[in-house]
Structures are given as C-alpha cells and as structure tokens.
Amino acid sequence: MPDPRERFWRPRRSRRPWGGLLTAGVILVGAVGLAALAAPLLAPQDPNEQVDPAVAHDRPPGTVLAAVHLADGSWRLAERVVRTPAGLAIERLGRRETLAAGEVRNLTATGVADRRRFLLGSDRFGRDVLSRVLYGARVSLAVGCLAVLLAATLGVAVGSAAALGGPFVDALLMRTVDALLAFPWLFLLILLTALFRPTGWLVILFIGGTTWMGVSRLARAEILSLRQREFILAARSIGQRPLAILWHHLLPNAITPILVQSTLLLGNLILFEAALSFLGLGIGPPTPSWGNMISEGADVIATSWWVATFPGAALAVTVIAVNLLGEGLRDRLDPRTRTP
Numbered sequence: 001m002p003d004p005r006e007r008f009w010r011p012r013r014s015r016r017p018w019g020g021l022l023t024a025g026v027i028l029v030g031a032v033g034l035a036a037l038a039a040p041l042l043a044p045q046d047p048n049e050q051v052d053p054a055v056a057h058d059r060p061p062g063t064v065l066a067a068v069h070l071a072d073g074s075w076r077l078a079e080r081v082v083r084t085p086a087g088l089a090i091e092r093l094g095r096r097e098t099l100a101a102g103e104v105r106n107l108t109a110t111g112v113a114d115r116r117r118f119l120l121g122s123d124r125f126g127r128d129v130l131s132r133v134l135y136g137a138r139v140s141l142a143v144g145c146l147a148v149l150l151a152a153t154l155g156v157a158v159g160s161a162a163a164l165g166g167p168f169v170d171a172l173l174m175r176t177v178d179a180l181l182a183f184p185w186l187f188l189l190i191l192l193t194a195l196f197r198p199t200g201w202l203v204i205l206f207i208g209g210t211t212w213m214g215v216s217r218l219a220r221a222e223i224l225s226l227r228q229r230e231f232i233l234a235a236r237s238i239g240q241r242p243l244a245i246l247w248h249h250l251l252p253n254a255i256t257p258i259l260v261q262s263t264l265l266l267g268n269l270i271l272f273e274a275a276l277s278f279l280g281l282g283i284g285p286p287t288p289s290w291g292n293m294i295s296e297g298a299d300v301i302a303t304s305w306w307v308a309t310f311p312g313a314a315l316a317v318t319v320i321a322v323n324l325l326g327e328g329l330r331d332r333l334d335p336r337t338r339t340p
Contacts, residue, residue, distance in 0.1 A: 022328025028321030032314075036137035043131035044117060048286045051116065052077040055092050056126030058304045059118045066090070067114035069105040081111040088112065121306035123296060132288040133311050139289045140315070143204055144270035150208030151269075152262045155215025160246055162216070163223035174220070177213045185210055189272070193281040203282050207269055218261055222254035256333045263326035267319040274315055290315045 035042065050056075055077040056065065065077040068090060078090035087101040088111065106113040120130040162173040192206045226232060227250065235245050276282030277291025278298075285292050290311040297308025 020328075021324050022332050025321055025323075025325030025328045028317065029325050032137060032318050032321060033141065035134060036141050039131075039134040039138055043128070043134045044119070045128040045131045047131040047135040047288045048127065049131075050125050050127060051075045053124075053126035055079075056116070056118070056122050057124050058300070058307075059122040059126075060304075061119060061121040061129075061306050063118045063121065065116045065118075066112050067106075067116045068099070068112050069114065070099075071103050071105060077116055083107075083109065083111050120310050121304070123293075123307045124300065124304070129293075129306060129310055132293055133290070133314050136288040136290045136293055136311060137314060137318070139200070139283055139287060140270055140273060140291070140318070143200065143207070143273045143283070143289075144266050146204045147208035147211070147269045147273070148262050148266045150204065151212040151265065152215055152258065154209070154212035156219045156251070156258060158212070159216040159219025159221075160223055160251070163220045163227065164242060164246065170220075174217075177216055180210075181213050189276065190279070190281060193276060198276070198282055198284060200283060200287075203273060203276065207272055207276075211265065211269065211272075215258060215261055215265070219254060219258055222257055223250050226250050226253055260326055260330045260333060263329055264323065267322035267326070270315070270322070271319055 045051075051067070052075060059065070065079060066081040068076045068078060068081065068088065070076060076090070076092070078092045080091040082089040082091075084098070086098070088099045088104050088107060090097050090099065101107055104112065118128055118130075120128075120133065122128055123132070158173055158177070162170045165173070189206055189210055192210075193203070196202055223246075232245060232249055235249055240248075273282055274289070274291035274294065277284075277289045278295040280292075280295065282291055283289040285296070293311040294308045294315070297304065297306075297311075301308055
C-alpha cells in the first residue's frame with residue numbers, strides 16, 4: 001500500500017488547468033516572507049530615518065545624493081559636491097555653499113566618501129521608500145498571520161463545542177455566529193478601533209476576534225460529518241473520553257479544509273489591516289505599514305507616484321501569492337478536485 005505522504009507530494013493531474021498554483025504560491029509567499037525576515041539586512045537605511053529632509057524629500061526612484069558628514073555629527077545631503085583647495089563646495093536645491101576642510105569628516109580627494117541612494121525614491125519626510133516597504137512587509141505579514149491564528153483558534157474552538165455540545169449548545173452557538181455574521185463587520189471593526197487607541201496587538205485582537213465565524217461553521221460541519229464514522233464509534237466503544245477523541249481523531253481529520261480556509265483568509269486579513277491603516281485606524285506612523293504608506297502617498301500621487309505605488313504593488317503581490325497558495329492547497333488536498 002503506498003505511503004499517503006507520497007500522494008501529497010507526488011505531482012498529479014487536476015481538473016483545474018492551473019495545476020502549478022501550489023508551487024507558484026509557495027515560491028511567492030516564501031520570497032515575500034524571506035524579504036520581510038531579512039529586512040534589516042536588505043534595507044539600505046533605517047525606515048524612520050530623516051536625514052536632511054529639506055533636500056531628500058520626494059526624490060524619484062534612482063536618486064543618488066552625496067552625503068556630507070559634518071564635524072558636529074550631523075549629515076547634509078547635496079545634489080553635487082566639488083573638492084576645492086580650501087575644503088568642499090556643495091550644491092543644494094540650486095544654491096552653492098562652501099565648507100572648510102575641517103568641517104567635513106568624510107572628505108576625500110574627489111569629494112565625499114558617502115552616498116545616499118533612493119532606489120525606490122523617498123517620501124515627503126526624506127525617508128527611503130524601499131526600506132519602509134521592506135519593514136512594512138514585516139508589520140503587514142505579522143498582523144495577518146497572528147490574526148489568522150487567533151481567528152482559526154477561536155473558530156475551531158467554537159465549532160467543536162457546537163458540534164459536540166448537544167442540541168442546545170449547538171443552537172446557542174450557531175445563532176450567535178449567525179448574529180455576528182449579520183452585523184456589519186467593517187462597521188464593528190471601525191467602531192472598536194475608534195474607541196481604543198490602535199496598537200499592533202490591539203489591531204491583531206480586533207481583526208482576529210471579528211473574523212472567526214466562517215471558520216467555526218466550517219469546523220462544525222466537518223466534525224459533524226466525522227463523528228458518526230466507524231473509527232470514531234470504535235474510539236467511543238473502547239472508552240476514550242470526548243476531548244481525547246476530539247484531539248486525536250476528529251481535529252486531525254478535519255484540519256485540511258480548515259487549513260485551506262485559513263490560508264485564503266490570510267490574504268483578506270492582510271488587506272483589512274492595510275485598509276484600517278489607510279483610514280488611520282490601524283498601525284499608525286511612524287511605524288511603516290503598507291496601508292499607512294499608501295495613505296501618506298495618496299495625497300501626492302500626481303507628483304510623487306512612487307510613495308503609494310510601491311507599497312501598493314507589494315500588497316497586491318502578497319495577497320495574490322497567498323490566494324495562489326490557498327487555491328493550490330485546496331487543489332492538492334481537497335479530494336473532490338482529484339481525478340480518479
């Protein structure tokens with residue numbers, strides 16, 4: 001008899017024409033996750049650093065500025081520097097200044113040793129957009145993953161209690177779930193974030209605590225379909241306790257659709273966090289988040305398009321990657337999509 005683990009990893013034909021969804025999703029999600037984890041190594045600057053914002057603000061992608069390190073420890077940026085016998089001549093915003101050699105710490109024979117590169121441009125405070133996009137990935141992914149974990153935990157707990165608690169508990173919990181689903185979710189979330197000062201953990205609690213209802217209904221349906229199977233009846237006949245049956249038999253067999261649902265939910269929650277931050281109700285500045293970066297760039301989209309475009313593109317790619325992963329997992333794990 002073949003090992004069932006081989007059946008999961010072995011390529012197989014699918015009724016769907018896009019059989020490579022799982023591979024594409026894993027590659028894209030892995031790339032985004034690695035970029036977020038390696039943000040301290042990949043980011044050229046501190047995401048909140050403001051060095052000479054009068055010169056560095058709203059610089060287009062690819063801008064390179066000379067960075068002059070002054071004797072008092074501060075930095076001054078310039079579009080052009082020229083070494084002179086007395087020191088250094090710098091050009092800033094169309095004006096020319098002269099600095100003595102003793103005023104410059106990083107003076108070289110041709111100018112200065114340091115450059116400030118804005119590969120994806122800078123925002124109105126002179127902060128590097130690339131650095132903020134990389135660190136924003138950490139915030140958005142962390143909020144989305146932790147909120148999904150909370151939603152899945154609550155959903156499985158409520159769904160399991162409804163399926164195994166008897167008719168009264170089932171009716172009480174499911175009618176509560178129906179009432180919560182009927183309530184405008186976005187209005188509830190905005191109300192909660194408006195009443196409390198939004199922080200990272202509160203945003204996770206609010207998002208995860210208001211999106212578990214769909215998972216609970218799925219968990220209840222799966223457990224109800226499994227509780228009358230022969231292996232569950234055999235476990236009861238040998239005297240196993242209900243919690244032991246739930247933990248060792250029911251949940252392992254019901255986890256596949258819950259995993260797929262949670263993966264698909266992750267993309268939505270990343271979007272929800274970005275929407276809240278865009279509205280000023282999520283992760284607030286100066287902490288970089290894709291949502292608040294898009295919000296900051298929305299007012300200057302006509303003149304400084306890069307401020308909102310790059311975090312928006314990162315958000316779109318991440319959500320598409322997560323949805324590809326979820327669809328690929330469903331295609332791989334759902335027996336209804338398998339061909340004989």
